Amino acid sequence: MRSRPRSAFLLPAVVLTVYMVYSLGPVLWIALSSIKGRQDLFTLPPRLIFTPDFAGYQAVFGVGAARDSAAAIGLSQALVNSIVVSVAGTLLATVLGTLAGYAASRFRFPGRDDFMFFALSTRMIPPTAVLVFYHVMYSRVGLSDTVGGLVLVTTFINLGLATWIMKGFFDGVPVEVEAIARINGYSRFWAFRRLVLPMVRGGIAATAGFCFIFAWNEYSFASILATTKANTLPVRLSSAMGATGIEWTQIFAAGMVLIVPVVVFFYLIRRHLLMGMTFGVLGKGGT
Amino acid sequence: MSVLAVEGLTKSHGRRPALSGVSLTVDRGEIVALLGPTGAGKTTTLGCIAGLVAPDGGRILMNGRDVTRADPRERDVTMVFEGFNLLPLLSAYDNIAFPLRSPVFRQPAAEVDRRVRKAAADLRIGHLLGRGVDQLSGGERQRVAVARALVREPRLYLLDEPLSALDLKLREALQEELRGLQRDRQASILYATHDFHGAAAVADRIALIAGGRILQAAPLERLIADPAHVGVGRLIGSPAMALFAARAEGGTVALAGGGPRLAPAAARGAAGAVTLGLWPDDIVLAAAPADGLTEGEVYATDFRGMDRAVQVRFGPHAFRKVVPLALDLAQGARCWFALPAAAAFLFDGTTGLRLGTGEQE
Structure with a gap:
């Protein structure tokens, strides 16, 4: 076989380089800015060598000297809210989605296909279309601006996806697994808990990863339903004004705090990304 | 119990x-x-x-x-x-x-x-x-x-x-x-x-x-x-039963497309579309013409070590039978066969159910 001429690699290399600078450039900029002092922030050209200043991070995590100004902006409280909402919402969606996905994979019941379509449709609805309705409903029942209310909404937006992905993983487990157990003296529930669940451990992890990323990034619902007390980090960030104007360092630090978990989770579930998407959402034989 | x-x-x-x-x-x-x-x-x-x-x-x-x-x-x-x-x-x-x-x-x-x-x-x-x-x-x-x-x-x-x-x-x-x-x-x-x-x-x-x-x-x-259904013939035996589409009329059975006409006992009283079945072992097959034999063509042969399975075609029909290696039937050769009425089974052409019996009176 003839090796390709060097020029064949040139165009892809150029395109990829441009694309990487375009996509990673802002991240790098945020990363550097988050550890710059005020005086270094706006110098042109941007300085690449400087003394790092972690005041922004201290503010976000509510420690050290910057504690008071951070409290004023409320970033550390928003971070706590974000963690609580994301973790609780992820746990709920993963647990319920696992159970629902198993039912959808194994049992025939009236309206199963409609149910699965509905589950998918919850992810297709633009949040802005139902925001007003949620807002009214939440204020009526007293869930407005509560962490509990946000956990509920986060669970809701993730549950359909979790159900679909888990159904895909359960479809990959032969039905003989439960059959073998039931014929040999075990209950179906025992088979589910002790045989099937261990076989889809990777799938559960991937589902939780997906749910966490979506919950962590969620902005639309939180921006309307949790305006002050229950503010999450993405919402707080968009309006982070302090007594001395816009606290850029804190904003950049908070941005990094938002980005890092997403990167970590994507890295952890990277092997399942394609499988989760294709198995779960495109499905083996659809619904 | x-x-x-x-x-x-x-x-x-x-x-x-x-x-x-x-x-x-x-x-x-x-x-x-x-x-x-x-x-x-x-x-x-x-x-x-x-x-x-x-x-x-x-x-x-x-x-x-x-x-x-x-x-x-x-x-x-x-x-x-x-x-x-x-x-x-x-x-x-x-x-x-x-x-x-x-x-x-x-x-x-x-x-x-x-x-x-x-x-x-x-x-x-x-x-x-x-x-x-x-x-x-x-x-x-x-x-x-x-x-x-x-x-x-x-x-x-x-x-x-x-x-x-x-x-x-x-x-x-x-x-x-x-x-x-x-x-x-x-x-x-x-x-x-x-x-x-x-x-x-x-x-x-x-x-x-x-x-x-x-x-x-x-x-x-x-x-x-005593096969009860034409499907029994299809599932049993290797090769399975030879089955021929036919018409029963006035006590005789005529194979579709003008093959040989048979008069098995079961044909009495039967009328209309039937399937005639014979176990391959009961079919007489020869390499040379003789009285009462019908001509066919060896369509395919399958060497099985100790013997040979041949597929014979005539008109729209075909059957498979195992023959000894000594019987010289190459692919494409002409051959002669007989379908003994005494060994034949008749099945209803629609339901596949067995009609009467094929035994001699």
Whole structure:
């Protein structure tokens, strides 16, 4: 076989380089800015060598000297809210989605296909279309601006996806697994808990990863339903004004705090990304 | 009393009927083969008997007790599946021990160990016990699955094509094993297969299933001497029964397309479209013309070592027959044959049911 001429690699290399600078450039900029002092922030050209200043991070995590100004902006409280909402919402969606996905994979019941379509449709609805309705409903029942209310909404937006992905993983487990157990003296529930669940451990992890990323990034619902007390980090960030104007360092630090978990989770579930998407959402034989 | 009696079992998958009235029995210590083509309803039937599939109608009795709606655990049956059989996270040993550790069939650890080692030794897989499932070959997996069925002494063994994935030698060894199981323990076995030879080798009786219906259930000799349905001819024998589309009229049968005209006894009183069937052994085939023989063409030959299977064509018809190697019939050669009316069976052209008998008056 003839090796390709060097020029064949040139165009892809150029395109990829441009694309990487375009996509990673802002991240790098945020990363550097988050550890710059005020005086270094706006110098042109941007300085690449400087003394790092972690005041922004201290503010976000509510420690050290910057504690008071951070409290004023409320970033550390928003971070706590974000963690609580994301973790609780992820746990709920993963647990319920696992159970629902198993039912959808194994049992025939009236309206199963409609149910699965509905589950998918919850992810297709633009949040802005139902925001007003949620807002009214939440204020009526007293869930407005509560962490509990946000956990509920986060669970809701993730549950359909979790159900679909888990159904895909359960479809990959032969039905003989439960059959073998039931014929040999075990209950179906025992088979589910002790045989099937261990076989889809990777799938559960991937589902939780997906749910966490979506919950962590969620902005639309939180921006309307949790305006002050229950503010999450993405919402707080968009309006982070302090007594001395816009606290850029804190904003950049908070941005990094938002980005890092997403990167970590994507890295952890990277092997399942394609499988989760294709198995779960495109499905083996659809619904 | 039969260990198993299935009465009029029906089941549809969505709108597609899978079983339309399956009835069969298995007596204590009997091996019954459920023989039929792929998609005939074998697996669904076994699933209903095991309690894994809920039938739409019909009854399942075990030792006279109605278990149609009973949980699989209460039925005391074991099943070897066609493909997937072993729990992937367990070793071969733990897979075999699996039933004996369940709430229902629990045994003391020492007894579990004794039985697992005994079953493994019987199937010559003692050296594989420590292995994980992914370290076993297809044949080894299937033997582990059979060993798991052996550690219990269930009321009924359900085997769904348990040997179809195995090579010939292993298959014969396992068939021997099943026979031994029946002999030593009076085991009752329902054995689903599409393989005529496998069914003939192990079964006391063969229940023929096609299109979700049992065509006939009888010992092989009876099926050959007295086939109740044209489908029996299609499923039994290798090569299977020679079948010819024909018309019955005034006591004789004329093959479609102007073949030979026969006058079997069964043709009396029959009229209209029929299927004429003959076991290949009863067809006379010669390499030279003679009185009363019809001419045909050897369309294909299949060398089988000790003999040869030839496919003969004439008009719109064809049949396969095994002939000795000495009979010189090359592909494309002309040949001469006779269809003895005395050995012929007649089946209704629409329902496939047998008409009268083909024996001589």
